[in-house]
Amino acid sequence: MHWIRTCLCGFVFYFAASGAYFWATQGGRPPLQNSGENLEAESAPQLTPSVDELYPYVLPARSTLNGVLRNLEVSPQIIHKIVEAAKPVMDLGRLRPGVRFQLSYLPGSENEVVAIRFRFSPAEMLEVSKIQDVWSAKKISEVVDTKIITFSGVVISSLWESAAAAKMDPNLISELAEVFAWQIDFSREVQVHDRWRISVEQKLVKGEAIGWGSILAAEYENDGHRHSAILFQVNEQERGYFAPDGSNLRRMFLKSPIRYGRISSRFTTKRFHPILQVNRPHLGVDYAAPIGTPIRAVGDGVITIASWNGGAGKMIKIRHNSIYTTAYKHLSGFGKGVHPGSRVSQGQIIGYVGTTGLSTGPHLHFEFFQGDRYVDPLGRKFPSADPVPVQLMSHFQSEVKVMMSSLPPWD
Numbered sequence: 001m002h003w004i005r006t007c008l009c010g011f012v013f014y015f016a017a018s019g020a021y022f023w024a025t026q027g028g029r030p031p032l033q034n035s036g037e038n039l040e041a042e043s044a045p046q047l048t049p050s051v052d053e054l055y056p057y058v059l060p061a062r063s064t065l066n067g068v069l070r071n072l073e074v075s076p077q078i079i080h081k082i083v084e085a086a087k088p089v090m091d092l093g094r095l096r097p098g099v100r101f102q103l104s105y106l107p108g109s110e111n112e113v114v115a116i117r118f119r120f121s122p123a124e125m126l127e128v129s130k131i132q133d134v135w136s137a138k139k140i141s142e143v144v145d146t147k148i149i150t151f152s153g154v155v156i157s158s159l160w161e162s163a164a165a166a167k168m169d170p171n172l173i174s175e176l177a178e179v180f181a182w183q184i185d186f187s188r189e190v191q192v193h194d195r196w197r198i199s200v201e202q203k204l205v206k207g208e209a210i211g212w213g214s215i216l217a218a219e220y221e222n223d224g225h226r227h228s229a230i231l232f233q234v235n236e237q238e239r240g241y242f243a244p245d246g247s248n249l250r251r252m253f254l255k256s257p258i259r260y261g262r263i264s265s266r267f268t269t270k271r272f273h274p275i276l277q278v279n280r281p282h283l284g285v286d287y288a289a290p291i292g293t294p295i296r297a298v299g300d301g302v303i304t305i306a307s308w309n310g311g312a313g314k315m316i317k318i319r320h321n322s323i324y325t326t327a328y329k330h331l332s333g334f335g336k337g338v339h340p341g342s343r344v345s346q347g348q349i350i351g352y353v354g355t356t357g358l359s360t361g362p363h364l365h366f367e368f369f370q371g372d373r374y375v376d377p378l379g380r381k382f383p384s385a386d387p388v389p390v391q392l393m394s395h396f397q398s399e400v401k402v403m404m405s406s407l408p409p410w411d
Contacts, residue, residue, distance in 0.1 A: 003047045023172045055100035055119045065092050072103065074113050082116055082128050087261075090126055093155035122210040143253050146213055150408035152197035159190050172200060172212060173262035177259060179241050180220050181347075182384075187287065189262040196220045199406040214238065217403035230403045232388060232396055244400050246388035253320075253382045254298040254346060257328060257366050258353070261289035264363055266378065283374040284327075284367035291332050291362045293353040297344045298326055298377075306338050312365070315359025318351055329365040 060069055069079050086092050095118070104115040114127035123261075125140040151172070153162035163173040176198060184190075201213030218229045229241040229249055241249045248359045265286035297318055305317035314331040316338065330352025344350055354364045368377040388396045 012157070014307055050098065051119070053078070055117075057101050057103070057104045059095055059097055059101070061097040075104070075111070075112055078113050081130075081135045082113075086126065086128050086137040089137045089139055108191055118409075122205045122208065144210070145204045145282065146201045147204065148199050148406055149202045149214065150197070150199045152408045152411050154411050155190060155192055155194040155196075156309050157192075159186065160193075164259060169212065172198070172215070174259070175200075175212075175215055176218055176220070178347075179215055179218050179229045179249070179257075180227055181248055181254050183255070184220065184222055185255040185378075186253070187199070187258055189222060189254050190265050191223055194220070194222050195248050195411060197407050197410060199408070201402070204254065217407050218304075219407065228404075229373045230396075230400050230401060234392065234395070240385070242388055242396070244404070246393055246396055248385040248387050250385040251382050252299055253324070253377075256287070257298050257326075258287045258289055258293060258364060259296070260362070261287040261353075263378075264288040266376075274316075284329075284365050285376075285378060287364045287366065289353045289362065289364065291352070293362075293364075294333070294349045295328055295335075295351045295353060295364055297346060297348050297350045299324070301326075301344060302345060303338060303340055303342045303350075306334055306340055306342075308356075311358035313359060314351070314354060315357075318344065319348075323370060325369040327367040327369070330354055330359045330363060331369070332356065 009355035056067070057072070057252040059065060065083075066079055069082075070076070075144050083092050099118055099120060101116055101118045103113050104117075106114050114267075115127065118126045119127075120126070123142045123144050125142075126137060128135065128137040151163075151166045151168040152165040153168070155162045156165070159173055160170055161179075162281075174195060180186075196219065198218040199216045201216065202209055202353055203211045203213055214231055215229075216231050220227045220297075227249075228244055230244060232239045232242050243249060263285060273319075295399045299318075299320045301318040303316060304319050305315055305327075307315065309315040312327075312329040314332065314333065315330075316334065318326050318328075320326065328351055330353075331351040334351050335349045338344070338350050353362055353364050366377070368375050
């Protein structure tokens with residue numbers, strides 16, 4: 001059984017002890033040497049082992065490393081030495097479920113483990129190994145390179161469909177929506193023939209794509225209005241997204257508490273209530289969305305109410321400053337750490353769409369107050385954050401030229 005596990009590992013460990021090394025391949029044998037009699041084998045394509053092949057074992061949920069290793073017939077003494085050797089670098093008792101790892105065995109032995117390697121991400125690993133009877137641990141960090149990738153698209157049926165047509169990771173559409181969250185309400189303002197384009201950092205390890213970095217520049221054309229965004233960085237610190245003129249894209253409030261949802265009822269002073277069967281004011285905006293859809297705080301503030309409140313069902317109220325307050329009603333539940341007195345940040349998940357209280361179906365009823373007066377938040381303009389500082393404007397303008405030139409041509 002153990003030579004099979006060694007085969008699966010497919011990883012070479014080098015040991016300086018006694019000047020020897022071994023290969024974690026079939027039976028611990030070194031690879032065949034090139035020979036003229038093996039030209040056909042030499043020309044065969046070399047397949048790169050998958051992550052599952054290189055790291056065949058995984059730490060399941062509700063389990064411990066000790067229990068998993070004991071099931072793999074690793075002795076308690078070796079487990080203790082591995083854990084102790086790793087302590088200066090990492091507490092192996094706090095490993096998260098899902099971490100993959102590989103084991104290597106002493107050549108000629110069926111059960112003596114001499115190394116274990118954990119893979120936390122494509123760029124981060126931990127190796128605990130024995131050299132000359134001494135166990136030690138070291139973190140391994142691969143170099144993460146970046147390159148700029150561009151995408152562009154036109155909305156034909158939906159924003160998500162346009163991402164798929166552009167062969168772009170749909171998660172980047174969420175990032176694009178975040179960039180322009182203060183300019184466009186993507187739950188109601190996206191239109192057919194809208195178009196967009198972005199340049200974004202792609203992360204690579206040894207040439208293999210492992211994820212995305214920041215969107216560097218973006219443009220979204222909506223109903224004939226073009227919105228542009230430049231990521232401004234100073235000394236590798238991101239200061240946020242700005243328009244080419246240096247104005248800050250961030251506003252005091254997001255345009256919508258839900259990323260994607262349909263407005264089912266608008267603000268009005270007279271509406272027929274479907275449950276009470278009477279005409280009464282509807283002093284808020286209803287967003288129809290599935291139960292469990294995340295709800296965001298539209299601005300920084302302090303929670304004043306987070307409880308059941310009669311016909312409002314489960315409700316949250318946030319005081320943003322001495323002027324503005326918002327309320328979120330009919331929730332199915334509250335976000336982590338949300339309670340009266342807790343401080344929340346703009347964009348933080350504070351609750352989830354439900355149908356509690358006087359409600360005919362899953363939706364969020366969102367209310368906006370200026371002073372003690374209800375106001376209609378749709379289409380309302382709010383103050384923006386600070387622009388690019390005057391002393392940095394020349395630096396920013398040079399960045400604008402570089403970033404805008406990184407964008408692809410319009411489709």
